Amino acid sequence: MTVKLDVSLSEIKNDLPASIVVFFVALPLCLGIALASGAPLFSGVISGIIGGIVVGLASGSRLGVSGPAAGLAVIVFDAIATLGSWEIFLCAVVLAGVFQLILGFLRAGFIAYFFPTSVITGMLAGIGVLIVLKQLPYLFGWHADFLGEEAFMQVNGENTFTAIQHAFSSMSMTAVGISVFSLAVLIIWDKYLTHKHKAFQLLQGPIVVVLMGIVISMVLAQMGTPLTREQLVSLPVMDSFDAFKAEIAFPALSEIFNINVITIALVMAAVASIETLLCVEATDKLDPEKNTTPTNRELKAQGIGNILSGLVGGLPITQVIVRSSANIAFGGKTKLSAILHGVFLLVAVMAMASLLNQIPLASLAAILVIVGYKLAKPAMFKIMYQTGWEQFIPFVTTIAVMLFTDLLSGVVAGLGMSVFFTLKHSYRNCYQFTEIVNEEEGQKIHHIVMAEEVSFFNKPSILKKLNSIPENSKVILDFTKSKSVAYDVTEMIKDYLDQASSKNISVEMKQL
Numbered sequence: 001m002t003v004k005l006d007v008s009l010s011e012i013k014n015d016l017p018a019s020i021v022v023f024f025v026a027l028p029l030c031l032g033i034a035l036a037s038g039a040p041l042f043s044g045v046i047s048g049i050i051g052g053i054v055v056g057l058a059s060g061s062r063l064g065v066s067g068p069a070a071g072l073a074v075i076v077f078d079a080i081a082t083l084g085s086w087e088i089f090l091c092a093v094v095l096a097g098v099f100q101l102i103l104g105f106l107r108a109g110f111i112a113y114f115f116p117t118s119v120i121t122g123m124l125a126g127i128g129v130l131i132v133l134k135q136l137p138y139l140f141g142w143h144a145d146f147l148g149e150e151a152f153m154q155v156n157g158e159n160t161f162t163a164i165q166h167a168f169s170s171m172s173m174t175a176v177g178i179s180v181f182s183l184a185v186l187i188i189w190d191k192y193l194t195h196k197h198k199a200f201q202l203l204q205g206p207i208v209v210v211l212m213g214i215v216i217s218m219v220l221a222q223m224g225t226p227l228t229r230e231q232l233v234s235l236p237v238m239d240s241f242d243a244f245k246a247e248i249a250f251p252a253l254s255e256i257f258n259i260n261v262i263t264i265a266l267v268m269a270a271v272a273s274i275e276t277l278l279c280v281e282a283t284d285k286l287d288p289e290k291n292t293t294p295t296n297r298e299l300k301a302q303g304i305g306n307i308l309s310g311l312v313g314g315l316p317i318t319q320v321i322v323r324s325s326a327n328i329a330f331g332g333k334t335k336l337s338a339i340l341h342g343v344f345l346l347v348a349v350m351a352m353a354s355l356l357n358q359i360p361l362a363s364l365a366a367i368l369v370i371v372g373y374k375l376a377k378p379a380m381f382k383i384m385y386q387t388g389w390e391q392f393i394p395f396v397t398t399i400a401v402m403l404f405t406d407l408l409s410g411v412v413a414g415l416g417m418s419v420f421f422t423l424k425h426s427y428r429n430c431y432q433f434t435e436i437v438n439e440e441e442g443q444k445i446h447h448i449v450m451a452e453e454v455s456f457f458n459k460p461s462i463l464k465k466l467n468s469i470p471e472n473s474k475v476i477l478d479f480t481k482s483k484s485v486a487y488d489v490t491e492m493i494k495d496y497l498d499q500a501s502s503k504n505i506s507v508e509m510k511q512l
Contacts, residue, residue: 047316048345068316079264086313099269124375138364182367479511
């Protein structure tokens with residue numbers, strides 16, 4: 001397989017600051033998803049590094065960022081328990097990557113083009129709303145779940161709204177102060193300073209917020225009122241290369257033909273591929289230049305990433321919309337941004353863990369709230385409403401179901417609504433009907449011209465029309481424009497021909 005490493009430094013002035021922002025966002029997400037998955041904490045960082053560097057190099061996506069995904073956390077947690085060993089689970093991750101490679105070579109990426117715009121837009125808005133709701137507890141300084149959680153029902157028994165209520169009643173004024181300060185800096189930076197001077201474009205607001213957060217955290221510690229460990233990033237500290245190597249785990253490849261391993265690998269490959277393809281479509285929609293990502297190449301890139309991640313002790317990888325949208329929101333222009341964020345993750349765990357552990361989660365939550373708002377601006381809801389009910393209903397259905405279940409359930413629900421409207425159109429538009437009165441014989445002639453594609457979905461509509469034709473009439477069934485007629489419809493027409501004579505209805509067929 002040939003992999004194009006099409007990396008350019010032409011947009012480094014935009015990609016470098018965007019990559020730093022994505023790095024700050026990705027770091028706690030990697031740790032949180034690993035925690036929720038019941039996996040070693042460092043496994044999340046490993047998959048983030050590989051998702052950035054390896055998948056970033058192999059992918060054809062300009063702006064997509066890959067890493068561990070919250071949507072797979074429950075699957076991973078259950079899989080580790082089922083297989084009984086982290087090393088055996090890693091074998092399933094490797095095999096899932098192999099399956100994704102096969103899907104790429106089989107050109108299964110075309111599936112991405114079947115997701116309607118209304119559903120993809122709904123998914124983006126839903127993710128935006130979810131990000132804001134899920135970050136509120138961190139803004140208040142209280143939380144009992146992992147950063148990056150997307151599901152409505154949380155692993156700690158609470159849900160999105162009860163967690164906010166609990167956080168509000170247990171808020172830390174110090175954390176709230178950091179949150180308000182961080183949000184103020186981000187808003188002022190974006191609305192006013194960025195347009196004043198190029199320096200403010202190079203030095204992104206989120207970078208300033210994180211650096212100021214570290215300073216505030218250190219000052220509070222010196223004053224004897226430090227933030228609690230739960231209110232800060234918690235990256236494993238490794239003071240030597242040997243300590244880094246000790247965190248690497250290897251798969252039990254002798255179990256690769258275990259039926260449980262194969263089954264779990266198939267499930268992970270399917271879910272990871274669908275989430276990736278959804279993210280690819282969403283990222284391309286957010287791309288200011290509207291570039292199109294080659295989906296088959298993306299599946300191959302994800303497959304390579306998961307094979308390598310499984311081989312060195314990492315979690316399964318997908319392209320992730322939160323990191324990708326942060327990349328776009330803060331100025332990323334090429335795939336170099338995703339690659340650099342992976343490099344920064346690697347450098348961070350090797351040399352900067354102690355410093356990064358001073359970052360308040362409230363500062364990172366503020367950054368994510370801005371990302372969420374940009375994904376779910378009120379103007380988007382207005383635009384979708386103005387496009388009509390057939391676009392708006394799938395859009396809001398996707399959002400509503402996402403908020404109360406999870407991302408994939410929301411997409412499936414939105415897709416179901418889109419299919420409903422498609423079938424409704426197919427039901428109504430499967431033929432053209434004209435009625436002519438023959439003056440000489442006083443007989444009504446019913447001329448029915450069938451559509452180009454007549455599927456089994458059209459059978460009820462056609463049958464209803466045929467049954468409505470009165471006795472002593474003539475029917476012309478015109479299939480001259482039809483390129484495809486379903487077998488069910490053909491059989492129904494034959495039955496109607498047998499019954500028409502009993503009603504004194506003459507039928508003229510034009511091709512079939």
